[in-house]
Amino acid sequence: MPRVVPAVIRALDVLELFLDRAQLSAREVMERLDLPRTTVHELLVTLEARSYLISVPGQPVQYRLGMPLFQLGAAFAGRLDLVREAQSVARDVAAACNEAVHVAVLDGADVIYLVKVDSTHPVRMVSAVGRRLPAHCTAVGKVLLSGLDQAGLDAALSKGVLTGMTPDSITDPERLRAHLERIRAESVAVDIGESDSAMRCVAAAVRDHSGATIAAMSLSAPIIRWTPQVHVEWTGLVRDGAATLSARMGYRPQPR
Incomplete structure (x- = not known):
């Protein structure tokens, strides 16, 4: 059986949290997924670097979905x-x-x-x-x-x-x-x-x-x-x- 990559699964888990929330903080992601603070930070930084998440300044910093996800969804809908x-x-x-x-x-x-x-x-x-x-x-x-x-x-x-x-x-x-x-x-x-x-x-x-x-x-x-x-x-x-x-x-x- 092909090996499932845990880091990718965690990244997808993060993105799926936004299906019913417009914005989430790092702490909220950490609490919802029960993941260590360091792991959540690395996931959020990586997703933001690829524009899959966008950070919204504030106290605390909030994250929302980025444009690439809309583009992927539009491509799927079109097919x-x-x-x-x-x-x-x-x-x-x-x-x-x-x-x-x-x-x-x-x-x-x-x-x-x-x-x-x-x-x-x-x-x-x-x-x-x-x-x-x-x-x-x-x-x-x-x-x-x-x-x-x-x-x-x-x-x-x-x-x-x-x-x-x-x-x-x-x-x-x-x-x-x-x-x-x-x-x-x-x-x-x-x-x-x-x-x-x-x-x-x-x-x-x-x-x-x-x-x-x-x-x-x-x-x-x-x-x-x-x-x-x-x-x-x-x-x-x-x-x-x-x-x-x-x-x-x-x-x-x-x-x-």
Whole structure:
């Protein structure tokens, strides 16, 4: 096995302390990592010499992250492939329940499906990658709409007329806005026959490194397989799947 370099591990430990703190003093680093004063001093001096940390004068001196870390993060973000990562996570979620899993993005007032992993059941959802549907009629779409700010939502609903796909579709703008408020509070959306009367669907948001909602993941099944018990189970599965994909896209939940 290749040897792990302890000094590099310690340097990375120091940098990771700044994930939830903007600035730290040498004493705070020493106390958090339980390292000797000399070791911490050498690590901080080395990281500052390479501009990975910047010292802020004061009593005591504080340290903050430097520009090279931003450059590395930007380079990593630029290489992320939402479709590739989504396909991998969707396969895992589908394998856990043998139902259809989709990942979609918002385009105006519509959703476009980027990824689909189908079930092996003879009765399953009819859909396709690249398909476009009205966002307000789908679970993924409602999650994505709920992630917009007020101006963005106003723009998405600017036509004022919401066309339904089934009798259960929400076609009143004010009712939809109230519905989206509940989705924001619950962080999950359900499509109860709103896009297809024979189908049920649950979806959760996928976020990027900034916390913005960039996609949504859903789990869909025919009504004949949708019971209260599997609703609870599949809601957990899609939440976990969306969280896994969010982590791969650089999202890190803020501590409560």
